[in-house]
Amino acid sequence: MHMYDIIEKKKNGAVLSTDEINFVIQGYTDGTIPDYQMSALLMAICLQNMTVEETFALTKAMIESGETIDLSGIEGVKVDKHSTGGVGDTTSLVLGPLVASLGVPFAKMSGRGLGHTGGTLDKLESIPGLCIDMSKEQFIDNTNAIKIAICGQTGEVTPADKKIYALRDATATVNHKGLIASSIMSKKIAVGADALVLDVKVGSGAFMKTLEAATELSQLMVVLGEQFKRKTVAVITDMSEPLGRAVGNSVEVIEAIDTLQNKGPKDLKELVVVLAEKLLLLAGAYDNPEDARQGIEGALSDGSALSKFKEMVELQGGDGSYLDDTSKFELSPAFELKSDAAGYVQKIDALKVGEVAKNLGAGRETKESILDLGAGIYLHKKIGDRVEIGDVLATLYTKKDDVDTAKADLLQAYTIGTEKQDGSALILKVVDHVE
Numbered sequence: 001m002h003m004y005d006i007i008e009k010k011k012n013g014a015v016l017s018t019d020e021i022n023f024v025i026q027g028y029t030d031g032t033i034p035d036y037q038m039s040a041l042l043m044a045i046c047l048q049n050m051t052v053e054e055t056f057a058l059t060k061a062m063i064e065s066g067e068t069i070d071l072s073g074i075e076g077v078k079v080d081k082h083s084t085g086g087v088g089d090t091t092s093l094v095l096g097p098l099v100a101s102l103g104v105p106f107a108k109m110s111g112r113g114l115g116h117t118g119g120t121l122d123k124l125e126s127i128p129g130l131c132i133d134m135s136k137e138q139f140i141d142n143t144n145a146i147k148i149a150i151c152g153q154t155g156e157v158t159p160a161d162k163k164i165y166a167l168r169d170a171t172a173t174v175n176h177k178g179l180i181a182s183s184i185m186s187k188k189i190a191v192g193a194d195a196l197v198l199d200v201k202v203g204s205g206a207f208m209k210t211l212e213a214a215t216e217l218s219q220l221m222v223v224l225g226e227q228f229k230r231k232t233v234a235v236i237t238d239m240s241e242p243l244g245r246a247v248g249n250s251v252e253v254i255e256a257i258d259t260l261q262n263k264g265p266k267d268l269k270e271l272v273v274v275l276a277e278k279l280l281l282l283a284g285a286y287d288n289p290e291d292a293r294q295g296i297e298g299a300l301s302d303g304s305a306l307s308k309f310k311e312m313v314e315l316q317g318g319d320g321s322y323l324d325d326t327s328k329f330e331l332s333p334a335f336e337l338k339s340d341a342a343g344y345v346q347k348i349d350a351l352k353v354g355e356v357a358k359n360l361g362a363g364r365e366t367k368e369s370i371l372d373l374g375a376g377i378y379l380h381k382k383i384g385d386r387v388e389i390g391d392v393l394a395t396l397y398t399k400k401d402d403v404d405t406a407k408a409d410l411l412q413a414y415t416i417g418t419e420k421q422d423g424s425a426l427i428l429k430v431v432d433h434v435e
């Protein structure tokens with residue numbers, strides 16, 4: 001088999017066989033296929049597309065390129081969640097303890113953030129002492145003991161995806177439905193949960209710009225999940241402004257703690273409730289959505305969701321007292337951004353807010369960047385809010401010198417106009433089965 005012939009075949013729009021796809025993935029992972037040939041194939045895929053069968057074969061080949069994690073040692077239906085990349089998205093830190101407090105094991109191996117999207121692991125590390133490095137055995141033991149563990153990836157899971165994703169990033173081939181679906185699903189299936197809820201973001205700041213494109217991606221991921229015998233539901237959510245009010249690390253953990261006590265922002269709670277309902281039903285913890293909702297509301301209002309989070313923090317070596325008193329979190333020096341216009345907030349460019357947060361020190365420029373866990377942004381005004389000249393739009397937390405540039409950039413993220421606009425609906429669509 002020759003890579004040249006495979007590139008030629010895809011360039012002409014033909015369907016690749018499973019053997020050919022395995023040859024490509026093995027060869028690229030072990031270095032016998034060079035970047036320039038892989039780049040050409042990726043571009044041909046973007047232009048000529050893949051069938052569902054090819055996408056399945058690609059996903060399988062990427063899973064088999066590395067280690068897989070066997071979670072069968074955990075009792076019950078293990079659930080996991082994945083988001084396609086939001087700004088200020090603290091959902092996992094609320095969702096995990098919430099479903100765990102209702103008896104469903106939440107076993108999540110997470111990644112670090114790169115660029116404007118923060119990683120769950122970085123956020124968790126703003127709690128002093130908390131350790132996210134765990135052996136597989138520890139991960140399984142903890143989940144059995146308290147129904148929840150969140151840790152960094154152990155071992156080499158899907159090395160093919162890691163290498164291909166970096167290449168896609170440099171060759172304008174990230175944005176293809178089949179490549180995104182296989183990339184996400186290979187990682188999730190390799191780490192073993194039985195049921196998965198996917199939060200698929202749509203909007204200017206997301207990979208998928210339209211509801212139609214997001215629906216197609218969701219359907220493909222649900223089909224792949226089913227082919228690998230994992231129950232999968234995709235929830236398509238709007239990302240036309242950041243989720244909640246906090247964007248950063250410590251600030252987002254504080255927001256998660258508030259939300260776990262039913263004192264968080266409305267949009268974050270709305271999303272968490274929908275995702276939790278799907279997971280609880282997939283896991284068979286409840287028979288119908290109404291009962292699931294009732295369970296969720298109970299756990300958020302009686303303190304059991306927050307207690308579960310504290311249990312997890314302490315079992316992983318963290319200082320649980322930070323959850324009782326969030327003023328203990330050390331935030332970087334604060335600067336206020338004031339409005340130079342009066343009217344209503346009509347838009348907040350989430351991508352831009354994410355970029356500013358990164359520049360303040362909350363995100364990574366490169367994999368080696370050191371984060372300032374106290375850096376970030378708190379949005380006092382969101383879509384639909386009335387603003388007068390001089391009102392504080394947002395607080396910026398940073399140790400960086402050039403606050404003026406950050407303020408100017410953040411001001412640009414806001415669109416303020418005379419008409420009051422209601423924010424668009426957050427939950428746009430649920431894709432749970434594809435005929």
Ligand code: URA
Nearest residue numbers: 084179180181183184
């Ligand atoms: N997230 C991933 O992990 N992979 C993609 O291709 C896109 C988003």
Ligand code: CA
Nearest residue numbers: 088243244246
């Ligand atoms: Ca947030």
